[in-house]
Amino acid sequence: MSITTDLEPHPAASYSSYVSGSLPTGTVTMLFTDVEGSTRLLGEVGPAEYADVLKEQQRLIRQTAAEHDGIEVDTQGDAFFFVFRSARSAAACAQSAQERLAKTSVRVRMGLHTGEALLVDGRYVGMDVHRAARVGAAGHGAQVLLSPATVALLEPESFQLRDLGQHRLKDLSDPIRLYQLGTTDFPPLKTLHRTNLPVPATPFLGRTRELATVIRHAADPSVQLLTLTGPGGTGKTRLALQAAGELAEQFPGGVFWVPLAPLRDSRLVASAITEALGFEHEGDDDSIDSIASAIDSRTLLLVDNCEHLLDGVAAVVRKIVGVLPDLQIVTTSREPLSLGGERVIPIDPLLRSDAVALFRTRAEAAGATILDDDVVSTLCARLDDLPLAVELAAARAAALPPRLLLDRLSDRLDLLRGPRDADERQRTLRATISWSYDLLGPEEQRLFRWLSIFAGGSALDAIEAVTDADVDDLASLCAKSLVRMTSTPREPRYWQLETIREFADEQLIAAGEAESVRARHVRWFASLASEADAHQWEVDAAEWLERPEADLGNLRVAFAQALMSDPGAAIALGSFLGHLHTLRGRYPEAEGVLEQAIGLADDPVRGSLLRRRLGYLLVRRKQMAGAAAILAEAEEFLGPPGNHADESYWRAWFDVKVGQGNLHYWSADTVALGRVAEEMRPHVEDHATTKQRAEFLSLLLLNACRQERYVLSAESEEIARAAYAASQEAGDWDAEFQLGF
Missing domain, CATH: 1.10.10.10 (Winged helix-like DNA-binding domain superfamily/Winged helix DNA-binding domain)
Incomplete structure (x- = not known):
């Protein structure tokens, strides 16, 4: 790989070193930067504002590089290549630049690597340049990645570094260990391994024997199902994540984490698995079709926190392990799935030495300075060496020395031991959480x-x-x-x-407080659903759907609660959730949610909208007869306009008619589609919004396309132009895009 230098040098005096004769040779530290999501940003702000944003990003990075003696080698679009004679200067530059860029709307990924700089015809060439570029490309916006060669030249006390483990980078044969500057959490790196494993915020400590055992069994093709069992707080998830991360190279199909803790419905297990795999889930919720379509080579699934959905997990796993030989599953649960062929590994508390090391590490991170190992060892013994209990106690070590911690915790542990038939470790953990809670204001x-x-x-x-x-x-x-x-x-x-x-x-x-807090939770997420619903056809619709998708667990819980306590909120939540599930391919859940909401809606406008959305779902599922029936029901529920029909009525009426028109289009029934269009025509001029006028014209165009086999007559072309203009005026980006196409 060679870096071209055919761009004009930056005019600032500090970049006079751009001339090839003064570029440094020998060992240098290379910095590559690149704007994340530049195409999306361009679409959001427009060309003029994007140019200003890009100039400001360039100014900040160039200024920061100059302050740290960086030499600009190349600029291509929104990307930079700098070299530094000092690794420390390069890291300080990246850190300072990110601090400045954090105040802007631009997010820049950065990569640092130290190696030999070879100059050929005024350009840097060689594997080290290539390696530096790949390190930069692996990160996310606002993230700085470093190679081991750069980290080795930095003073540990000067920079906060996070070990991200071994990764394979594109076009590089050997894996490379990557480090992150700073402790912020980011999504998994963009490396060759397919994975959604989270990067833990703290290093993995101890459990050498258990880790080796889990890795051995999880890598064994004859063990398709491995379950780590133990009470809460024993570190099952952390151990499983560490093992999965270390196994990534052995699973070319990917290693995927399926967190079940936010779910409350066992019917959603298959959907959670397919979403973790990055695929939409269609069909029955316990169907293996979507999962099977996502497995094309040896793949590892880590299904986490199964205990509250045990039957649902077992039902899905039972179906897939027998027919997908390339799939291996690791689950964590407080009890086994009790399936044939399941290998169970009970997870015990930490070894005493590991518990002491964990306490010391977490306590020092919290600011504790004086730690007596004997006292800490006794304290860990009182905590049954449970990782979570040890972490909770260590978090207090800066304010309460270990001796005082031991005295206070011992009193609480004796007091809260609970019934003797309860699990000893679980009583210890509960007592520790209770003690931590009581210390709060x-x-x-x-x-x-x-x-x-x-x-x-x-x-x-x-x-x-x-x-x-x-x-x-x-x-x-x-x-x-x-x-x-x-x-x-x-x-x-x-x-x-x-x-x-x-x-x-x-x-x-x-x-x-449960009832009042649940009500507040329902109100807030019903408001979020309504707001997102209102923006769904706008240019920034994707952004408005990102947040609800991140809060899908909360929306599900809020809807379930609203069904029992707040019908109005349940209708708003059900309407939006049903539509969101439809767009994401979660068809069975969408149908269930919409049917429940329909049962609550006695208002003609809201009831017809819910039926319209159910009809849209059924069209997507190719259930045309069911769609026709529910859309006819929507029209009947809405009733005739009469003399007092208001704006909301006409909005709902047009919505139902558009739904019927789309049904007839996908059923290839041009006669019925033409009939719907003619029903709409008399009301378009007086009652339709600009968006509805665009939708009406679109139906005419769709019918013309069907009838004329997409070779449009002059009249149809005029309709197309009118529909496109109306969609532009309405700001309906989806219709505008389709009509433009």
């Missing part, structure tokens, strides 16, 4: 309880609205390991480990 305790309402966590705006959270209290709960924070490309999300969430939910019920 009143507002922290309230927030801790109320956060249990969220299924799979949520973003800050939802948490603030539902819980009246103080951000400082939320940060305090994170610092005490009672809440976790995960960074996503869109925004941070806050969540509780399932064991902790269960305890918090018990406290919520005991405090008599």
Whole structure:
């Protein structure tokens, strides 16, 4: 690979080194930068504003590079190539540039690698240049990746570095260990392994023997189903994730994590698996068709937190393990799936030495400085060496020295041992969580309880609205390991480990707050659903669907609660959820949600909209007779216009008619489609919005396409132009795109 230098050099004096004669040779550190999502950004802001955004990004990066003695080698579009004589200067430049770029709308991925700079005809060439470019391309916007060669030249105390493990990069034969500058969480790297495994926020400690055992069995083709069992807090998930990550090279089809904790319905297990694999799920919820279509080579599934959906998981796994020999499954659960061929590995507490090491690492991260190993060892023994209990205690070590921690925890453990027939380790963990909870202030305790309402966590705006959270209290709960924070490309999300969430939910019920908090949760997510629904046909529709998809667990929980307590919210949630599930291919769930919402809707407008959406779903499922029946029911439910039909009535009426027209188009019934268009024609001028006029013209065009076999007459071309103009005026990007095509 060679980097071209046919662009004009930047005019700033600091870039005079661009002249090939003054480019450094020998060992240099190379920095590659690239804007993430530049095409999407261009579409969002338009060419003029994008040019300004790009110029500002270039100015910030160039200025920062100059401040750190960087030399600009090449610029192509929104990407840069710099070299530095010092690895430290290069890392400091990347860190400073990201801090500045964080205040803009641009997200830039960066990669650093140190190697030999070979100059040929004024250009850098060689594998090290190639390797540096691949390191940069593996990251995400706002992320800085470093190779081991660069990390080896940095002072550990000067930079926060995170080991991301071994990765295979495109066109490089050998795997390379990658590091991240900073501790922010990002999605999995864009490397050759297909995976959605999360990158853990902390290093894996201990469990050498157990890890080797899990890896050996999970890699054994004769063991298609491996289950890690144990009570909450024993570290099943962390161990399974570590093993899966280390096995990535042995599974060319990919290694995929299926988190089941946010789910409450066992019928959704197959859907969760296919979504983790990156495919849409269609058909019956326990069907193996979608899963089978996604498995084309040896693949590993990690199905996590199965205990509350045990029957549903067992039903799906039973069907797929026998017919997909290239698929191997690892599950984590508090009890086995009890299926034939299942290999079960009970996960015990940590070895004492590992528990002490875990306590020390977490305590030092929390700010503790003086730790007596003997006291820590005794403390870990009192905590039964349970990883979660040890982490909760260590989070307090900065404020309470280990000796004081031991005294206070011992009192609580003796007090809260519970019934003797309960599992000893589970009693210890519960006592530790209870002790941590009791140390919180009143507002922290309230927030801790109320956060249990969220299924799979949520973003800050939802948490603030539902819980009246103080951000400082939320940060305090994170610092005490009672809440976790995960960074996503869109925004941070806050969540509780399932064991902790269960305890918090018990406290919520005991405090008599459950009903009111559930109502607040329902109201907020019903509002989110309504707002997203209103934007679904606009240019930024994809962005409006991203957030609800991230909060799918919360929307499901809110809908289930609203069915029992708030019919209006249930209708709003059901209408949007049904449509979202349809768009995502979750057809069985979409049909169930829409049918439940239809049963609640006695208002003609809302009831007809729900039936229209069910009709659309049935058309997509090619169930034309059912679609025709439900759309006829929608029209009947809406009733004739009469003399007092308002804007909402006509909006619903046109919506139903468009649905009927689309049904007839896909049924190739041009006569029926023409009849629907003629029914609409008298009302278009007086009652249709611009968008509805565009939809009416589109139906005329669709019918012409069917009749004329897509060789349009002059009259049809005029209709097409009119429909395209109307869709532009209405801002209906979807119709505009299709008509333009």
